Amino acid sequence: MSDFLKHFRTEQLEKSMEKVMTTQCPYCSVQCSMELTEERIVTRKRYKAKPNKQDRTSEGRMCMKGANAHQHVMNGERITSPLLKIDGEFCQIPWELAIEYIVEQFKFIQKEDGNDALGVYGGGSLTNEEAYLLGKFARVALKTKHIDYNGRFCMSAAAAAGNAAFGMDRGLTNSLSEIPDAKCIILAGTNIADCQPTIVPYFRKAKKNGAFITVIDPRETGTSKLADLHLQVKPGTDALVANAMLKVLFDEGYTNDRFISERTNGFHEVKGDIQGLDLQELADLSGVKVEDITLAAREYGKAETGFLFTARGVEQHSHGYENVRQYLNLVLATGKIGKYACGYGAITGQGNGQGGREHGQKADQLPGYRSIENEEHRKYIASVWGVNEAELPRKGVSAYELIEKVDKEEITAMFVMGSNPVVSNPNAIFVEKALKKLKFLVVVDMFVSETARMADLILPTSSYLEDEGTMTNLEGRVVLRKAERTLPGDVKHDWQIMSEIASSLGFQEAFSYTSAEDIFNELRLASRGGIADYYGITYNRLKEEGIFWPCPDKEHPGTSRIFDQTFAHPDGKALFYGLRKPKLVEEPSEQFPLLLTTGRIMEHYLSGTQTRRSPELNKRAEEPLLEIHPETAKKYRINNGELFQLRSRRGSMIIRSSYSEKIRRDTIFAPFHWGDSQSINRVTNPVLDPFCKMPEFKVCSVSITPLIDQKGGSFDETMDQTTSKRKQPS
Numbered sequence: 014m015s016d017f018l019k020h021f022r023t024e025q026l027e028k029s030m031e032k033v034m035t036t037q038c039p040y041c042s043v044q045c046s047m048e049l050t051e052e053r054i055v056t057r058k059r060y061k062a063k064p065n066k067q068d069r070t071s072e073g074r075m076c077m078k079g080a081n082a083h084q085h086v087m088n089g090e091r092i093t094s095p096l097l098k099i100d101g102e103f104c105q106i107p108w109e110l111a112i113e114y115i116v117e118q119f120k121f122i123q124k125e126d127g128n129d130a131l132g133v134y135g136g137g138s139l140t141n142e143e144a145y146l147l148g149k150f151a152r153v154a155l156k157t158k159h160i161d162y163n164g165r166f167c168m169s170a171a172a173a174a175g176n177a178a179f180g181m182d183r184g185l186t187n188s189l190s191e192i193p194d195a196k197c198i199i200l201a202g203t204n205i206a207d208c209q210p211t212i213v214p215y216f217r218k219a220k221k222n223g224a225f226i227t228v229i230d231p232r233e234t235g236t237s238k239l240a241d242l243h244l245q246v247k248p249g250t251d252a253l254v255a256n257a258m259l260k261v262l263f264d265e266g267y268t269n270d271r272f273i274s275e276r277t278n279g280f281h282e283v284k285g286d287i288q289g290l291d292l293q294e295l296a297d298l299s300g301v302k303v304e305d306i307t308l309a310a311r312e313y314g315k316a317e318t319g320f321l322f323t324a325r326g327v328e329q330h331s332h333g334y335e336n337v338r339q340y341l342n343l344v345l346a347t348g349k350i351g352k353y354a355c356g357y358g359a360i361t362g363q364g365n366g367q368g369g370r371e372h373g374q375k376a377d378q379l380p381g382y383r384s385i386e387n388e389e390h391r392k393y394i395a396s397v398w399g400v401n402e403a404e405l406p407r408k409g410v411s412a413y414e415l416i417e418k419v420d421k422e423e424i425t426a427m428f429v430m431g432s433n434p435v436v437s438n439p440n441a442i443f444v445e446k447a448l449k450k451l452k453f454l455v456v457v458d459m460f461v462s463e464t465a466r467m468a469d470l471i472l473p474t475s476s477y478l479e480d481e482g483t484m485t486n487l488e489g490r491v492v493l494r495k496a497e498r499t500l501p502g503d504v505k506h507d508w509q510i511m512s513e514i515a516s517s518l519g520f521q522e523a524f525s526y527t528s529a530e531d532i533f534n535e536l537r538l539a540s541r542g543g544i545a546d547y548y549g550i551t552y553n554r555l556k557e558e559g560i561f562w563p564c565p566d567k568e569h570p571g572t573s574r575i576f577d578q579t580f581a582h583p584d585g586k587a588l589f590y591g592l593r594k595p596k597l598v599e600e601p602s603e604q605f606p607l608l609l610t611t612g613r614i615m616e617h618y619l620s621g622t623q624t625r626r627s628p629e630l631n632k633r634a635e636e637p638l639l640e641i642h643p644e645t646a647k648k649y650r651i652n653n654g655e656l657f658q659l660r661s662r663r664g665s666m667i668i669r670s671s672y673s674e675k676i677r678r679d680t681i682f683a684p685f686h687w688g689d690s691q692s693i694n695r696v697t698n699p700v701l702d703p704f705c706k707m708p709e710f711k712v713c714s715v716s717i718t719p720l721i722d723q724k725g726g727s728f729d730e731t732m733d734q735t736t737s738k739r740k741q742p743s
């Protein structure tokens with residue numbers, strides 16, 4: 014046999030050393046399941062992801078992030094043992110020492126500054142089991158009321174609005190499979206084409222079946238390409254658009270009077286408010302045409318079936334709660350909810366953005382969407398946890414307010430699990446300064462993120478391929494993710510880390526879990542009888558496919574469509590919201606003449622800790638690009654593709670321009686997936702919505718200054734200043 018053939022044969026043999034891992038993507042809320050094949054070629058490993066055709070949500074699709082998700086897991090930058098900062102340098106230490114050190118520091122803080130001086134900061138990437146355990150860990154083991162999580166920045170406005178309007182917050186009221194039969198769809202402030210790409214075909218099918226699609230967004234996006242009508246709204250003015258649409262529905266007789274009288278309360282007040290609305294004024298303020306608002310309302314009003322969706326574009330405002338409530342008025346006024354192909358959806362963001370907001374990592378919450386201020390709820394959870402009700406802390410404060418307390422030195426130690434707050438909080442310069450004041454910072458992560466870099470101690474955690482647990486996807490469907498890879502180095506699971514610290518603090522019995530399933534079984538009990546009732550869901554039942562909550566007993570099939578018969582308020586009725594005309598907190602001024610809005614691009618995920626470490630994704634988008642209309646750019650002497658300084662009242666950052674005619678002339682857009690001087694959150698406004706404490710990520714006023722001008726250069730009239738040929742933030 015020739016050398017070549019020998020080599021070929023060996024390669025074939027080696028190639029057959031394949032391992033197939035059944036898993037699901039760690040990124041967005043669709044949670045696409047897939048098979049990841051590990052192929053060993055001699056000493057090299059090669060990976061290939063293949064979507065799972067049986068997946069009821071993704072229907073066998075996967076986007077570029079899912080296809081490359083494994084890359085960050087295998088990345089050589091993974092931390093594989095605890096790292097302690099000694100004289101500014103991180104040194105590897107054994108777990109025993111790490112746990113001992115944490116316990117010593119936490120006890121010291123508790124003694125010096127009180128129990129509430131310990132802050133806990135969680136995330137929506139954690140499994141249900143771990144999110145649940147983090148709530149218990151904070152309240153039982155650390156005895157602190159100060160816990161909140163990054164979902165505050167994500168879902169809080171829609172969650173608060175859903176709770177107030179319907180008595181319950183589940184992202185989608187119906188399963189995605191009903192979308193193709195909707196005759197009208199409104200997509201407000203959601204860019205599914207980049208953010209949940211695998212659900213786009215549901216909308217395409219609807220369009221093919223004759224649906225009229227309206228997109229409301231200040232930019233043309235991949236999503237607005239689906240639209241029959243695009244309202245290119247001025248950032249921060251959604252409530253005005255929704256009010257104007259309600260007026261059209263009312264004046265033109267599209268309201269569903271029977272539904273309003275039988276299934277809702279509060280329309281009376283709204284009816285009074287409608288009379289005083291001036292369509293032209295609302296259209297002028299929101300920067301869209303009266304005819305377009307009228308068309309959007311008519312199409313929604315006359316359609317037999319329909320959905321209205323919102324996402325962060327509507328919600329991440331200092332009046333995000335009100336924006337959502339005004340859109341919900343449209344759903345209730347037309348009775349488009351609680352029926353086949355009729356409903357509302359707040360499109361959840363993070364992998365476990367839904368489950369992560371149900372089981373107690375929120376400041377005011379106990380498992381099963383119970384309230385920490387409700388005496389009955391406290392008693393029940395105290396009994397499940399085997400503690401005295403009086404010992405359970407009361408409600409704490411929201412995520413950004415935790416940081417403010419750190420700044421005031423009321424919180425002096427912090428435990429961060431599953432978030433990178435230095436990059437993802439608004440007003441990031443302040444956040445970084447505040448965190449420097451901590452006496453003790455522990456970060457549990459897979460990487461030395463921008464936040465972990467500031468920690469005294471970093472604890473290495475497992476990735477999605479290694480960590481078993483349940484996730485609740487954007488539909489409210491609970492799915493089980495298996496662990497398919499052995500833990501690298503000394504890595505431990507989040508639940509093990511919490512259990513070990515809690516045990517060393519003296520709570521062995523309450524934290525004596527041996528598996529994620531153990532924790533899930535306790536969660537089932539803790540959620541039993543609550544709004545988000547998981548009692549009937551077991552690991553065994555999840556082996557087949559997901560189950561929608563609420564699922565109160567083991568024979569219950571789960572609830573894919575909610576509000577069929579009643580809403581979740583005690584009287585079974587939904588509630589309208591009086592009309593409001595919220596104003597922008599920062600209108601453009603001479604000093605800060607442009608409106609900045611922020612969001613996502615397809616290639617990266619959130620603070621970028623994971624996707625910037627995936628070579629395949631990172632090479633497609635290596636730096637943030639600022640979307641700016643060419644006419645606006647010329648006015649401010651910004652060349653296409655050049656770096657410049659973006660400034661607001663909070664601070665400044667450096668970013669490269671990318672001309673785009675797809676954006677309003679008064680608005681610029683930047684993604685937030687980068688840290689340090691490239692972090693857009695150095696300029697964003699931390700003003701909080703009073704109802705839900707959501708920060709104003711989606712609009713603030715800014716100025717832009719070319720860097721070259723500062724060096725004495727000038728705007729280049731001769732340069733090719735046509736719309737950018739570079740890959741645009743899509």
Ligand SMILES: Nc1nc2c(c(=O)[nH]1)N[C@H]1C(S)=C(S)[C@@H](COP(=O)(O)OP(=O)(O)OC[C@H]3O[C@@H](n4cnc5c(=O)[nH]c(N)nc54)[C@H](O)[C@@H]3O)O[C@H]1N2
Binds near residue numbers: 167209325615682
């Ligand atoms: N590729 C990718 N996918 C993701 C994520 C990611 O980081 N990357 N993150 C996940 C998470 S956690 C989330 S929360 C979701 C977010 O999903 P989305 O909310 O869809 O994403 P964003 O880009 O933040 O904002 C959506 C749109 O709102 C528009 N917008 C801005 N201001 C306004 C306004 O005032 N009114 C209206 N109507 N629209 C406005 C923006 O132009 C943008 O196109 O995505 C999830 N999926």
Ligand SMILES: Nc1nc2c(c(=O)[nH]1)N[C@H]1C(S)=C(S)[C@@H](COP(=O)(O)OP(=O)(O)OC[C@H]3O[C@@H](n4cnc5c(=O)[nH]c(N)nc54)[C@H](O)[C@@H]3O)O[C@H]1N2
Binds near residue numbers: 140166621622697
């Ligand atoms: N300007 C602006 N800022 C925003 C937004 C915006 O639209 N504009 N959107 C906001 C929204 S919607 C969100 S959701 C936040 C999110 O922002 P972050 O909370 O910062 O979210 P991630 O980047 O996912 O951070 C997760 C961190 O936890 C690590 N991690 C991942 N999985 C696990 C795990 O299972 N266990 C542990 N222990 N660690 C893990 C990752 O490596 C990463 O470092 O950002 C918000 N910030």
Ligand code: SF4
Binds near residue numbers: 039042045074080
């Ligand atoms: S990022 Fe979202 S849409 Fe893309 S593969 Fe992952 S779960 Fe699916």
Ligand SMILES: [Mo]
Binds near residue numbers: 167168362363
């Ligand atoms: Mo999010």
